[in-house]
Amino acid sequence: MHAPTVKHLGDVIPLPASVRPDPAADFRVPADVSVSATAAATAVADELADLLREVTGFPVPRSAGGAIRLELDDHPDRSPESYRLAITADGVTLGAPTEQGLFAGLQTFRQLLPLKGEVVLPGGRIDDEPRFAYRGTMLDLARHFYRPADIRSYIDTIAQFKINHLHLHLTDDQGWRLEIDGWPRLTEVSGGEGTGIDGAGPGFLTAHEYSELVAYAASRHITVVPEIDLPGHVNAAQVAYPELTCDGEPVQPRTDPEVGYSSLCASKEVTYEFVEDVIRTVAALTPGPYLHIGGDEALSTTAEDYRTFMSRVLPMPGKYGKRAIGWHEMAAVDLPATAIPQYWRIEPTDDGVARAAAAGHQVIMSPADRSYLDMKYDESTPLGLDWAGLVSVERSYDWEPADRLPGVGEESLLGVEAPLWSETLRSLADVEFMVFPRLLAIAEIGWTPRAARDWTSFRERLAAFGPRFEAQGINYHRSAEIDWS
Ligand code: TNX
Numbered sequence: 001m002h003a004p005t006v007k008h009l010g011d012v013i014p015l016p017a018s019v020r021p022d023p024a025a026d027f028r029v030p031a032d033v034s035v036s037a038t039a040a041a042t043a044v045a046d047e048l049a050d051l052l053r054e055v056t057g058f059p060v061p062r063s064a065g066g067a068i069r070l071e072l073d074d075h076p077d078r079s080p081e082s083y084r085l086a087i088t089a090d091g092v093t094l095g096a097p098t099e100q101g102l103f104a105g106l107q108t109f110r111q112l113l114p115l116k117g118e119v120v121l122p123g124g125r126i127d128d129e130p131r132f133a134y135r136g137t138m139l140d141l142a143r144h145f146y147r148p149a150d151i152r153s154y155i156d157t158i159a160q161f162k163i164n165h166l167h168l169h170l171t172d173d174q175g176w177r178l179e180i181d182g183w184p185r186l187t188e189v190s191g192g193e194g195t196g197i198d199g200a201g202p203g204f205l206t207a208h209e210y211s212e213l214v215a216y217a218a219s220r221h222i223t224v225v226p227e228i229d230l231p232g233h234v235n236a237a238q239v240a241y242p243e244l245t246c247d248g249e250p251v252q253p254r255t256d257p258e259v260g261y262s263s264l265c266a267s268k269e270v271t272y273e274f275v276e277d278v279i280r281t282v283a284a285l286t287p288g289p290y291l292h293i294g295g296d297e298a299l300s301t302t303a304e305d306y307r308t309f310m311s312r313v314l315p316m317p318g319k320y321g322k323r324a325i326g327w328h329e330m331a332a333v334d335l336p337a338t339a340i341p342q343y344w345r346i347e348p349t350d351d352g353v354a355r356a357a358a359a360g361h362q363v364i365m366s367p368a369d370r371s372y373l374d375m376k377y378d379e380s381t382p383l384g385l386d387w388a389g390l391v392s393v394e395r396s397y398d399w400e401p402a403d404r405l406p407g408v409g410e411e412s413l414l415g416v417e418a419p420l421w422s423e424t425l426r427s428l429a430d431v432e433f434m435v436f437p438r439l440l441a442i443a444e445i446g447w448t449p450r451a452a453r454d455w456t457s458f459r460e461r462l463a464a465f466g467p468r469f470e471a472q473g474i475n476y477h478r479s480a481e482i483d484w485s
Contacts, residue, residue: 004114009087009122011461012111013440014162014447016128025088025123027067031058034066041070044102048094048109055113067091070102081164082129085109087121103221104128107160115471132401134364134415135446136165136225137373137439139431142172142236143257143422144201145191148209150428152216157432157474159220161443166217167225167292167417170205173235173254173262177204178226180281183241183274190236190253197423199255211285218287225325226282229294230275231264231301231309238262243270257423260299266309275313283320290340291317296327307333314339325364331356340414343405344368346388354407362414365401371442373420373434377477383424384434393462393479397441398455410450418442429475436469436476437462459483 006026010019029052037045048068049060073095075082083096083105094109096102108128112121137158139146146154155166170178174197176190191204205213214224234244235254242250246265264271283291293313298306310333317324318336328341331352335341341353342364357363368375368388375391376384389395396418402410418439425431444458459482466484469476478484 004118004120006120006122007112007114007464009112009124009126011464012108013458013461013465014444015452015457015461016108016126017449017452018127019124020126021122021124022088023123027087027089027092027121027123029056029058029119029121030067031056033058033068034061034063035068035070036064036066037062037070038072040072040099041102044094044099044106045070048106051106051110051113052119055116056119069093071095072099072102073097079129079133081133081162082127083108084128085126087123087125089123092121100221103159104130104162107162110160111468115467130162130447131449132413132415132446134165134417135163135443136167136364136415136417137163137435137442138167138169138227138417138419140169140172140374140420140422141177141205142169142175142229142233143197144425145175145177145196145203146428146431147203148205148213150431151213153428154431155217155220155222157436157472158439159222161440162447163439163443164221165223165225165290165415165417167227167419169227169229169419169421171228171236172233173259175201175204176236176240178210178282179204179206180278181207182277182281185240186237189240194253194255195236197255197257200426201422207281207285214286214288223288223290224286225288225290225292226286227292227294227325228278228282229296230313231266231271231306232260232262232296232298233294234264235262237264237274241274243268244274259297263298263301263305264309266301266305271309272312276316279313279316280320283317283322286322289323290325291320291322292325292342293317293330294327295330296344298329303332328353328363331361335359335361337361340364342366342417343408344372344419348405353405357408357412361412363405363408363412364414364417365404365408366417366419367399367404370396370399371416371418373418373438374422374424377438377479381477383430385421385423391438393438393441393481394455394459396438397444397453397458399445400450401445402450416442416446432475433477436474437465437479437482440465
């Protein structure tokens, strides 16, 4: 029998904050290995045992005194997502201040396993914690709806890279994808047949399905951020309820990708009754701290109406216990103290985001030319758009969120997010093709200390993920920039 290959301790994405290999201390996992865990660590311990069982075929029971130990340690001052992973010739210890941290450590541990067969874990110690608290990606369910089973599968994949927020773009001109009590036509009409781009993306989440998805994401330590896009991007809502237009006249359903033509009516009271009903309902269904109210590309709302609308709507998430996130256009108005602009611009322009940062607001960085996963990789990419340019794997990796916008430095950043818009996508396989491997670049930007990041190292580590994606049935783009193994 030939010796199994041992991974290097740092062959992980995102790269941990501190990696100290000790090649003399590799751990050969024996056939009678067991996993021990203190009470609060048992859920993660069971997952670890499942993964190890799948790779080795060993029984891997949980028992006291096992060579693989999971423990919660008493470091309340550390990031809840921090963990330490110590591998010696005698066994493995995974410790963290919270279950979230153990879960992060489990993702690291998983990447150190081979796909199948005997396991020899590389000796040494990892001490890890995230650079930013918010590391997200966005799925656009409005332009094309994806079924809950597909979204769950997607959640499983992104969690492996320590992505901890999933922003769901639930409404837009082409469709409305979340059932709202009291406004049934939103989903009956605008979530039904013929909705989405080219009419090819029908469907919606019932309130129950949404709650189940949110709970599933929470089990993967992912917070769902629901977005209701206002006051533009509302044609689907107006098709369902013509009273939401200024003249009250019915509008036609639209399945083309145009933006900027629809607007709620800032001068009608029913507008605010509708918006408050929606925000109250979505807040009640969402345990996470955030509610995204859109605010982008309101090109057919006058500046004055935008201000009127936003000053009435921005306090609503707070009234129902949530922090408002909005695309950075909302920074043109005075924001509630906890509101978070999400910056997407290609060129630094004066959108008021730097002013908001100076006033203490946190910002999420999503520059379109680096983090938009719906941009083509290169000219030959069959899917995607190119209005923000081509986004190769290197371009998605080789940028720095704290240097992106003057006045918005490290201390102003809540984190980074990679949005995926669905105009050209038709299936989970399409989603995966655009997202993988570029989301891994964004995941590393969000997690790894700035000084430790390096494209050459990332590119080499990424090569090993080809077979891992294949083994998990995940579609990905085999970019020629990577020497895939
Ligand atoms: C811009 S940037 C949009 C979306 C489109 C996307 C396509 C921003 C906040 N909005 O409405 O789907 O471009 O790439």
